[in-house]
Amino acid sequence: MRYPDTKTSAAGSYTKRLFKWFLPLLLLLVLPAAVYAQGCSSTAPDFISLTVPSSLDSAVDSYQPGTRLPSSSPVSAKSALYFFDQCAPAKIIKTVTFEPLGKVVSGVTYMESGQTYPIFETGVPGIGYVLGGRAASASPTPPASSAWIPIGPGPTVVYTGAAHTMRIEHRVILVVSGRLVAGSYTISPQSLAVVAARDTNGKLVSTDTPAFQAPGTIKVTTRGCKVTSGATNAVTLPTLISHSLRSVGAVSDASASFSIGVKCDGDVGLYATLTDASDPTNTSNALTLAGNSTATGVGIQMFRSGETTPLGLGPDSSAKGNTNQWYVGRSAASGSNFNIPMTAKYVKTEPTIKPGSVSARSTITFSYQ
Numbered sequence: 001m002r003y004p005d006t007k008t009s010a011a012g013s014y015t016k017r018l019f020k021w022f023l024p025l026l027l028l029l030v031l032p033a034a035v036y037a038q039g040c041s042s043t044a045p046d047f048i049s050l051t052v053p054s055s056l057d058s059a060v061d062s063y064q065p066g067t068r069l070p071s072s073s074p075v076s077a078k079s080a081l082y083f084f085d086q087c088a089p090a091k092i093i094k095t096v097t098f099e100p101l102g103k104v105v106s107g108v109t110y111m112e113s114g115q116t117y118p119i120f121e122t123g124v125p126g127i128g129y130v131l132g133g134r135a136a137s138a139s140p141t142p143p144a145s146s147a148w149i150p151i152g153p154g155p156t157v158v159y160t161g162a163a164h165t166m167r168i169e170h171r172v173i174l175v176v177s178g179r180l181v182a183g184s185y186t187i188s189p190q191s192l193a194v195v196a197a198r199d200t201n202g203k204l205v206s207t208d209t210p211a212f213q214a215p216g217t218i219k220v221t222t223r224g225c226k227v228t229s230g231a232t233n234a235v236t237l238p239t240l241i242s243h244s245l246r247s248v249g250a251v252s253d254a255s256a257s258f259s260i261g262v263k264c265d266g267d268v269g270l271y272a273t274l275t276d277a278s279d280p281t282n283t284s285n286a287l288t289l290a291g292n293s294t295a296t297g298v299g300i301q302m303f304r305s306g307e308t309t310p311l312g313l314g315p316d317s318s319a320k321g322n323t324n325q326w327y328v329g330r331s332a333a334s335g336s337n338f339n340i341p342m343t344a345k346y347v348k349t350e351p352t353i354k355p356g357s358v359s360a361r362s363t364i365t366f367s368y369q
Contacts (some may be wrong), residue, residue, distance in 0.1 A: 040206055043084040046079035048172050049213040054185065058102055059268045059368045060179055060222040062201045064095040064320040065108045065118070067128060076169040079136060080208055081264040085164040087205070094200045096159040098151045098223040101209075105177045108139030111175075114155040119151040119177045124218070128177030131170065135159035136165035151193060164319055166194060181252035181319065184360045187214040188276045219256065223268050224368040228337070230272040235344050240298070240354055244350035251301060251310075254345035259341040262366065264331035269369040270338060273325045274302055277361035283323055285346050287360035300348045302362065305341035318367040325367060 044287040053070055056063075063069075102120030110117040110130045117130035131151040135143035141161035149158050152189065159166065170192065195208040238254045245252060264270055276282035278290050286299035301310035304326075312324030329338055345357070 001209075001224060020058075022037050025331035031285055040091070041083040042206065042208070043081045043235050045080045045170070045210050047189065047209065048076045048078050048136060048170075048210070048285075050055050050076055050172060050174055050212060050214040052174065052214045052216050052218050053217045054208075054216060055221065056180065057221040058180075058223070060224045061271075061320050061367045062269075062369045063126075063176040063180060065176050065178050067176050068110075071174060075171050075173050076212075077098070077169050078210065079167050079169040080195070080210070080351040082166050082168065082206060083164070084166075084197070084205060090164060091199050091205050092162050092164055093138075093197045094160065094162060094168070094202075094204060095157055095168065096195065096197050097155040097157050098131070098153050098170070098195055099155045100131060100153065100193045101213050102129075102131075108255055110173070110175045115148070115150050117173075118152045119175055120164050121177070122174070122187045122190070122214075124187055125183075125211070126178045126180035127185075127187070127218075128175055129212070130173050130175055132173075133158045133168070133170045133193075133195075136167040136169045138163035140164075155196075162200070168221055170210050171197075174214065179354035180222055181317075182220050183347075184217055184219045186217050187212040191309075194199070223265035225261060225268060225270055225331075225366060226261050228263050230259055230340075231341065233258045233260075237344060237346065237358070240346045240358075242298075242353040243348075243355065245298070248277045248348050249352060250348045255345045257305065257343045257345050259339055260272065262328075262338045264336055264338065264368070266331060266333045266335045269330045270324075270368055271320075271367040272328055272340070273314040273317065273365045273367070274311050275363045275365060276313050277363050280316055282313050285312050287313070287351060287362055290359040290361055293359045295306060295354055295358045296360060297348065297350035299347050300358070301345050303343045303345065305343055310345075310347075313362075316363060316365050318365055320367060320369055322365075322367065325363050328366075345367040 104126050105119040119128040132148040133151050135158050136146050141163050191209050191211045197206040198206050204309050235256045235258050237256045276287050278288040284303050314322050314324035
């Protein structure tokens with residue numbers, strides 16, 4: 001037999017026939033793989049839909065980072081059912097992991113039930129979300145615990161065992177991730193994580209990508225304060241007679257005073273933190289001497305005018321509840337001006353004082369609550 005556009009030799013004719021008969025065989029071999037890929041059954045979760053407040057009107061630092069965002073809706077949880085016994089062949093799942101897709105907010109976390117959750121960005125300044133996952137049930141080997149597991153960077157295991165059917169759940173909580181910024185915002189729908197199930201050989205059997213949405217617009221209105229005077233102060237202390245301070249911790253009568261003026265919007269709680277500019281980790285009540293000082297054995301303490309207890313030092317942060325943060329006052333509903341008088345004094349820090357020059361630097365950070 002001859003075929004169009006082929007050689008007339010026996011070899012050419014044989015090659016064409018072999019191809020025609022071999023093609024159906026290839027299709028039959030491919031078909032079981034296609035059936036296997038579609039054989040596993042699951043019910044994928046819908047979007048988690050969170051209710052967001054229509055407005056937030058507060059002092060700019062009144063919401064502490066790492067706390068739940070005020071909202072009328074409870075925490076939402078969605079689940080997916082997986083039936084790996086309907087795979088061809090049936091599969092036993094050894095592990096299920098969550099691998100988040102969001103970007104982590106650095107320096108702040110959310111605590112719940114003794115668990116620490118990383119916070120992920122939503123795209124709105126000061127508002128983030130946390131993600132929890134768990135295996136609510138599994139058969140024949142149930143999960144060791146059905147407690148919520150914080151989902152952090154990298155794969156997080158929520159199930160280990162041997163199961164062919166299981167219910168995997170996830171939840172989302174909106175939280176404060178930093179200082180709020182005035183404006184109108186919407187939170188775009190976002191994919192949360194890749195949920196992966198692997199068999200006893202570590203082979204990937206199934207993946208799912210849950211997501212959440214937060215319909216509506218949040219209008220953020222913030223109130224705060226501004227420094228009106230004393231933003232920069234160069235304070236000169238009088239000369240100290242070293243033997244006037246007899247013991248470690250003794251404070252000099254010699255002092256120098258200065259003040260800072262602050263104007264606040266209505267109904268704002270004004271708080272402040274002093275920070276040691278030479279050592280920001282210093283949480284004592286004495287400033288470290290700067291590098292250009294030649295004296296030793298002495299430090300500088302800061303006092304609110306008329307008080308005998310020195311102010312403690314803390315990190316340069318406006319966060320509510322910052323270490324050694326102190327209360328200045330609350331403004332009236334129409335707003336207020338504050339004058340904050342302060343005094344600097346010498347304090348003996350070592351048994352022996354070496355005479356010389358003394359220099360110390362501090363900053364003050366205000367928090368508007």
